[in-house]
Structures are given as C-alpha cells and as structure tokens.
Amino acid sequence: MIEVAATPLQLSAPSLGALLFQFLNSFGFIILATVGLAIIFGMMGVINLAHGEFILIGVYGTALTYHAGVPLPLAMVAGVVVTTIFGVIVERTVVRHLYDRLLDSMVATWGLALVISQLLLIVFGSSLDSISTPMGSVSYGPFSSSIYRSIFLPIVAVAVLGGLYVLFTRTEFGVKARATIKDPETARAMGVDTDRMYVSTFAIGSALAGLTGALYAPALGSITPNRGSTFLVEAFVAVVVGGPSVIIGTLSASAVLSVFNATGSFFFGTFIGQMLLLLVAIVALRLLPDGITGYVKDWQQRRRAEQ
C-alpha cells in the first residue's frame, strides 16, 4: 500500500509529546529485548538463538504465578527466578560445550528454541490468559500514552544498564568475570574459578532475559508459545549495531534504532517504522563494521596515537 498512514500527524506540542513517548516506548523495548543477549554474546561469544524463548520462559513464569493468585510484582520475581534456574541448567548441559564455537552455538540454540516453544505448547496449551497492562495512561491534548510502556519500562531499562555497569566495573566479581572472558588461562593462573565465572555470567544473561519476560508479561498481549520471536530480531540488530562493548553498545544502538523506528512509525506508519529499523541496521553495519562502540574505540585510539 502506498498510503501507509492515512493522514500524518500535524506537528504541534501534543503531537511532539506523542512522538517522544513513542520513542521512549521503543527505546525501553529494544534495550530490554537486547541486554540479556548482549551479555551472553559480548562476554561469552555465544549467539543464543533461543534468547526469545528464554524471555518467553520469564513471561510464562510470571503469568502462571500471577494467574495462581500471586500479586504481579511477586509473580515477576518468580518469572526471573525460573528463567535464571533454567539458564543455569542450560549452561551446565549445553552451552558449556559451545564456548568460542560461535556458529555451532547458533545451531544448537536454534534446536533448543524449537524444543522450548513446543514443550510450552504441549505442557501449557495454546495460550495463557493475558495480563492487563498496569498503571493506566497519561493524557495530553487529544493523545494518551501508556505510563507502564512509555515511562516505567524505559526507566527500568536504563536502570538495568546502570546496574550492570556498576556490577562489571566496580565489583570484584565484575573484574574477575571480565578477566575470565579476556584471557581464561591467565585468569585461572591468578586463582579465578573460571568455570564459576562462566556459569555466573550466563546466569546473569538468563536472569536479564527473564526480567524482560517478567516486565513484558503484562504488556505483550497474547501469551502463546510462539511469542519468543517478537523479541529476537530487534535484539540481534541492536547487538551488532552496538558492537563489542555490551553496556554502552546496547544503550547507543537502542537509542539510534528507536529514533528511526519511532519517527518512521509516527510520520509514515508502522510498516515504514519496521523497514527503517532494518535498513538503518544494514547501513550502520556497512559504515561501522565493528558497531558503534567499535568505531568509538577505534577513534579514541587514533586520537591517542596522534597525541
């Protein structure tokens, strides 16, 4: 269809507000969809194609506990715990054999994704009852936006990145973990239990996927065993556009991608928003083959060299 959006919104104070909220909505979503994948990929060199299904386990954990009568915040905690435990089991049985076998890890986790989503179908049936989005909406002019999706989730997303930054740069665990990733031999020689570091890092990645699932359980609409794919594409695109540095990469890639996605959807409709997100990713990869943070690092090094 050529006429994608019937009438583009007129620019005005309220409609700019709408654009801002749409951006925040998209920004929060991309960060949360990406962060678990980014940790596991960036720190361990494993591409987890079952990432969407990990998130889905968080969704199911939360929804099942919530429908059993537990208040939503507690149900979310349950979702995170379930996913973390699952992640540790997967690490011990499958992923530990796949470190530094990037491409094999893709195939193995693709198989895992099939197994998880089909088991969810067999055990829990076609769908779970949905959970309404909490917190209502904020109105301005003729428009309104969901407080949960456009204000709460973006704040949580940024807080999660902040927390990870502290964890990996300011704590003993973080230093050990990064040392293990960078040079496992030396780390082991220095007395670091590298095996435990791998499990912990994978557990953190899984917990973050679980958190994303828990947070989106009430914002996902239908809860069916196929919803994992909702998260996968955005997460992949953001990881590679972000580049090697996990936290800054996720933050900057999410910002860039959601600006294009939100303005595209806002002015031209959701189809253009989706296409822009993918096309920007292609162009970004071509111009910055090592992602945004790879480029920044490169640029810093060159500047240092010049000085």
Place this chain on the structure above:
Amino acid sequence: MNSDRVSRRSVLAAAGTGLGMSVAGCSGSGGGSSGPTVGILEDRSGNFQLNGTSKWQATRLAIEEINENGGLLGEQIEIVDPDPQSDNSRYQELTERLILQDQVDALWAGYSSATREAIRPIINENEQLYFYTTQYEGGVCDNTIFPVGATARQQLGIVTPYLADEFGEDIYIIAADYNFGQLSGDWVNVLAQENGYNIIGEEYIPLDETDFSSVINRIQDEDPDFIMSMLVGANHENFYDQRATNGMEDIPIGTSTAMAQGHEHIRYDPPALTNVYAGVSYMEELGDLREGENFVEDFYDRWPDANYLNQEAQNNYFSVYLWAEAVREAETFDQEAVIEVLEEGQEVSAPSGELTLDGATHHMEHEMRVAEADEEHEISFTNNERIGPSFLREEVEGGAGCDLREEDKTTQYVPSDVYDV
C-alpha cells in the same frame, strides 16, 4: 521415519532412501487404504495453532460421529491428519501426500489464505475436492474448492452498517497489511461508498507488529465514531490491550477477526474487548440452534482440554455433514460425482442455523449476526440476517456472476474487479 500409517509404499520408500535396493517389483495404484479416507490438515503447532487446533478437533468430532452412526455408505471413514505446523511448504508436501498416497476422498485444510493459495496449484492439478473453512476475504471461484466460511463481504456487511446506524458515520480502518486485511479494507470502503459513510483514516499494519502506540495516537487525533479492525494473529491482539490501557474503550470497534476466532474476550481481562462488535456466523456462546442437539457439549465431551469452539470449527463441523449428505445422495465417494451433487445446492442444518450451499459459487448463505462484548466481556447477539455470496453470484463478470456449474474456473476475484476502490 515411518508414519503411524505404515504403508507398503512408505516402507519401500524408506528402504529406497537408504539405498537398500532390493528390486522388488512394486508399482501400480492403490493408496494407503482401501476404504473412504478423509484428510485433515489443520495447524496444531506453530503460529496458527490457536485457531487451527479447534478446527482439527471439530472435524474429527464430526467424522467420529458419522462413524459411530454406522459410517457412510456402510463403510467407516478413515482419517489422515498429520500436523502441518503452520508451515506452508510442509502444507504443500502433505497435500501431495494426502492426495497421491493416501488418496483422500475429501480434504479439509488450512487456516490462513496464504496456506490456501500455497496448496491451490496442487488442488487444481489433481482436481481434489477441498473444503476451506476459514472466514476469508472472499472471491475464490474454483472448480473443486468449497470455501464454506463467511466472506469479508458477509461479515463486514452485517457489522459496518449496524455500527454506523448506532454510533455515527466516521470510520477509521486498521487492518493487517496483507491480502486478507487489504481486501477487507477495500470492502469497508465499498460499504462506505454504497451508504455514504466517511473513511477518515485507513492504516495497514505488518503482521509481526506488536506496538500500537503510534496507531493509537493517530486514531486519537482523528477521533472517529467507530473503528473497523481487521487485525490478525497473536501479535496484533496487543492492540486491544493497549486500547484499554489508553482508556479508549468508549470508541466502538467493528471487526471480522476478533473474538470469534481467537476468543480474545476470554483470554483478556475486561475491558480490553468492551464495545467490540464482531460480524460472525457462529461463536461458542451461540450454542446450538438445532432441535435436540448440543454441539458445544458434544465438543467439550470429546475434547475436555479444548480452549474454545470457534467460528471456523463450526464451519469444519457442518461442512463434514454437508459432504456426507452429498456422498449419500451420490451413492459414491467419487469426487466428481460428489461435487456434482454439491453443485445442485444443498441445505444443511448447522449449529448456527439452517444454511444453504450456493451450488454455482461453492459458497454458503450464512446466518450472519453481530456479537457484542459488554463491560464484563459477556457476549450478546443482535441484528440477525441471512446473507448470501452476492459478490460472486451477482457482481463479478459484469453482473453475470461466477457459475462453476457452467464453466471451469480457478480464479480469485477481488473487490477492485467490480468497484472503484
């Protein structure tokens, strides 16, 4: 590697693949079974399992009922029903298998229009009798295909005028960005032209989109009297939840897709679906309009774990009986003879009412109704009207209509063939 119906041929085939070639002379015809066989290809996993599962269940129920009552022409009907997993290329392969190897006498297959189009070349090549039961965009005029679900014109034709009379004439259309959604949007445009409504906004949304915030803002900006929503699939359902979050449930929604298929009014807490009006031929809440029968009870007795008995499932159910009646009348399972009987036009007593198969177009005259969900998602039905396949019967080909009794056809007409949309 072998299916549960191990035929001589499939064993040979497996041996052949392994190249354990003992050259045993095997040739000839004969399928996997000698008696009458019915093929069911409905999705029980993958994207469409939510809708496909109850279609599969209802088809099995109908055939088992017939078998319990002595079968057809004195024979028990055998069922072949692999799971196509919502995958169109698997559908193509399994359709070939069911036609060529199992030699099914009739086939029920597929939820989405894309699936129907994927297997249509195979159906045409083999002239297979095929019942497509999903409510769909309409217009398929094909020799051996009986699209017995309500068409967009039937569904939208009942609900759009009703809402315009009740709430006003400014309409905002949102629909899935593919054939079904775009053609449904065209039909709303046709209805608007005929009745003088205003389309004040029209938007088509990719099937994998889950975020409707920009759509909601645009609707708020236009402030329509009601929305016509032809959103499709699990991803799009999020619209109804986001609508409730944004306090927009006072803007009524007319739809041909929500509630009657994915039973959103049960899966979502109120008020997500409050004030949604669906043009339907059947929903579980309608019960059974036949004397002394209880379809819903029978269905849940057979399938205690079933989620919902949806509109499509009822189509599968009555069309099995439609076929069985035609077989009895033709006194043979021969597909050509059965099609000939069906083309005479058949009456069938369905849970949704007394329906008529229009022989010329292979489509149904349905009892259409508007299903409304209230604040508590309770369903009530209003505005009952019998609507026939008027587009194919009276409008296409410059008004001559499509008459499959007169000529062979394998086409699909679209609204723009007749209307300026």
Place this chain on the structure above:
Amino acid sequence: MSESVDAEASVLDRLRGRLEGPNTYGNSLPFWAVFAVVIAGLALYPQLVGVYTVIQTSRYFALAFLALSLSFIWGYAGILSFGQVAFFGVAAYTFGIIGLNFSSATEIMAALVGAILVGTVAAAIVGYFMFYGGVRDTYVTIMTLVIALVLNTFMAQTAGSEWAVGVAQLGGFNGMDIPSLTLGIGQSGFVLERAALYYALLAALVVTYLGLRVLVNSSFGLTMVAIREDEARTRTFGYDVPFVKLVVFTIGGALAAVGGVFYGSWGNYIDPTVFGIAFAALPVVWVSVGGRESLVGALGATVLIERMRTELSSGIGPIGSEWALVIVGGLLLGVILFMPAGVVPTADDLIARLRDRRTERGQSTNTPEEAIE
C-alpha cells in the same frame, strides 16, 4: 599409484585427480564406487516408489542446492551467511515474474536464465557491499539475515494490485504463482514435472556437486581455505581477500538461485516466508549437521532431515505429532554437542581411525594409498 598403460584409465585418473584433494571427503576408489551405486540407485528410484515419493524427493533436491551453496561459502571460505534464502527467494520470484509474463517454452527457459542471473547479481551486490566495506564474521551473518528479513517484511505487504510486474501480481503474504519449468523451443515444450523434474534435478545436482569438488580442490579452492583458516596471513601473502570472498559469495548466490527456481516451479508457488527467519535457519541446520566442510554431507543431511521433519508431522508410533518439533530440536542439539564437525567428517574420522588400528595390528609397512581423508 601403479603406472597404467591403458589410456582410458589415465584419463580417468586425471579426472579423479581433479575431483580429489585435501579439501573434500571421499578421495578413494571405494567412495567413488559407492557414489556410482548411489547415483544408479537414485536413477532407479522413481521406478520403485510411488509418484508422491518422487515429488517429495524432488523438493528435497531443490532445497539441497541451498545446502550446497552454504556449504561452499561457509565450509570452504568461512563466510556464514544466514541469508542464502534471500537469493533463493529472489530467483524464484524473478522466475515467476518473467515466466508469467511470457509463456512459450523458449521464454520460460529465458526466465530460468534471467532468474539465476538476477539472484547471482543480487549476491554480487550484497557481497561487494559487505566485503569491500570491511564487514566480517558474525556481522556478515547478521547482515545477511537482516537483508532476508527486509525482503520478508517488504514482500509481505505487496498484496495490492499496484504491486504487479506486467501480468504477474506479487501477491503479498498470499504469495505468487510460478510456472513449471519447461524445456523446448517456441510453443512446443516439455514440462518438467514429477519424474521429469526429479531427473532434471538429480542431473543438475550431480553436475553441480562434481563441479564444486573440482573447484574446491583447485588452487582457487586452496585460497578459499586459506582465507577461512587465517584471513590476515592470506592477505600478507598478497591475495586479494575481498575479491576472493566476493567471487565465492557470488557463486554461492548463483547456486542458491538455481535452487530457488527449481523450488518455485516445484510447488508452482512462492511466498515471503522463504525470506523468514524460520526458513533462513534451515540451511544452517542442514549444513551443520551434515558437516559444513563436506559437500556430500550437506546434500545427505538436507534430504534426510527434511524427510524426517515431514514424516514426524504424523507422529511416530505412540508418540503424537506434537512431539515432532521437540525431536527435531533435540537431534540438532545432540549432533552439535556430540559431533561438533558434523556427521560426515565425524564418520570419516572414525573410519580413518579404525583403518589405522587395523594397519597397526597387521604391521603393514605401506601406508594405504586410498586413505579416506
């Protein structure tokens, strides 16, 4: 090797020399004997089984081109593309567009050439864009996947009547009709369907397989492998790495395009799901399971895995069809965990080890000439 006076034998030897080398599995007389038996068996196969099995196997053969294409670029040059389906799909759509607009046999043959050309050029453009832009490793993988997804999103919304090329409607999500492949001149043509299509595909596969064997055992093949093993060092030896990668990727695209044309004309139908993530993952699965450095492994894995996936959709014995995807997923996990190199290389390794042990035990002095390695 024993000196042969027979001229015929020396020609055969030279031919074998071209086909064999360190880059392929199966460099022995027993391998070629089995190969000949398999081909003969496959040629007889349609006489032994029902028409459904022939049709079904043709579909797997068409998909096998996709596997060969990926095995070639990934296994031999280290370029993992998640988007070979893009060239596969583009060729199928192109074949449909040209074929629907012109209908004589000659024109459909022209459509075949045109479609393969368009798929190949598309691969060359994407390859130039990536390899001359410094896109590497995982980034290539993701970029090719994103390209496929862009096509998926775009094609899905081309349902309107404005999306037509001549008389060919692109058809959006509902897909597009594709004519059958036809050989012939003018209006009189021989339509390739059922057994005819099977034999055409079988011949094309054998020729392609042998051709690729010659290519990977040539000096160009050695360069490919050098790039796979150590890109930086290959560059320092003076090889134009981006150019070699571009050529490899383009050949891979051409192979995928051939498969796409066959696949489209097999079902007389193509739809945007060929660009979707689920279909895009399949070639990676086949090639990983078969062994990515083994062309014959990729072929076998494609046919067997696809056949298994279809058979499982009816369930096996008491196990219902709902377990099909669990079993498929579990098998993949198992193969990757227990046979990291894939089935064929692992089996080859096993055979070699058994043979070594036997030679040791037999105190044999001469090393076996035809070591399967």
